[in-house]
Amino acid sequence: MADPIKSLKGLKQLGLFYNKLNSPTHVLKLLESLPKLKEVSLDGNPCAKEQEFCYELILRMPNIKMLNEEAVKDLEHDVATQYF
Numbered sequence: 001m002a003d004p005i006k007s008l009k010g011l012k013q014l015g016l017f018y019n020k021l022n023s024p025t026h027v028l029k030l031l032e033s034l035p036k037l038k039e040v041s042l043d044g045n046p047c048a049k050e051q052e053f054c055y056e057l058i059l060r061m062p063n064i065k066m067l068n069e070e071a072v073k074d075l076e077h078d079v080a081t082q083y084f
Helices: 024-032 051-060 074-083
Strands: 013-015 039-041
Touching: 024 051, 051 074
Parallel strands: 013 039
Antiparallel strands: none
16 A cells, blocks of 8 residues: 555655654655655654664755754764764
C-alpha cells in the first residue's frame, strides 16, 4: 500500500510529533519524497531520539530549515557532513 503522504509533493511543513514512528529508514525515505519540505517536527518519536538520525536527515535533506521547531544552522550541516 502506498503511503498517502508521498503524494503531497508541494508540502512545506509537516508535524509528525508523538506518532510512535520507529523506523528511521522508513521516515527518511518518506521525508525525502517531499521535495519542497522546509520544516519538519519529529519530537516524541522513537526514531528521532538518536542524534545520528537528525544528522542524517539534515545531510540527506539540505533544504530543511527547521527541525523540531528549531532553525537548522550551518554548524549542524557541517557536523552532519563530518559525521557521515
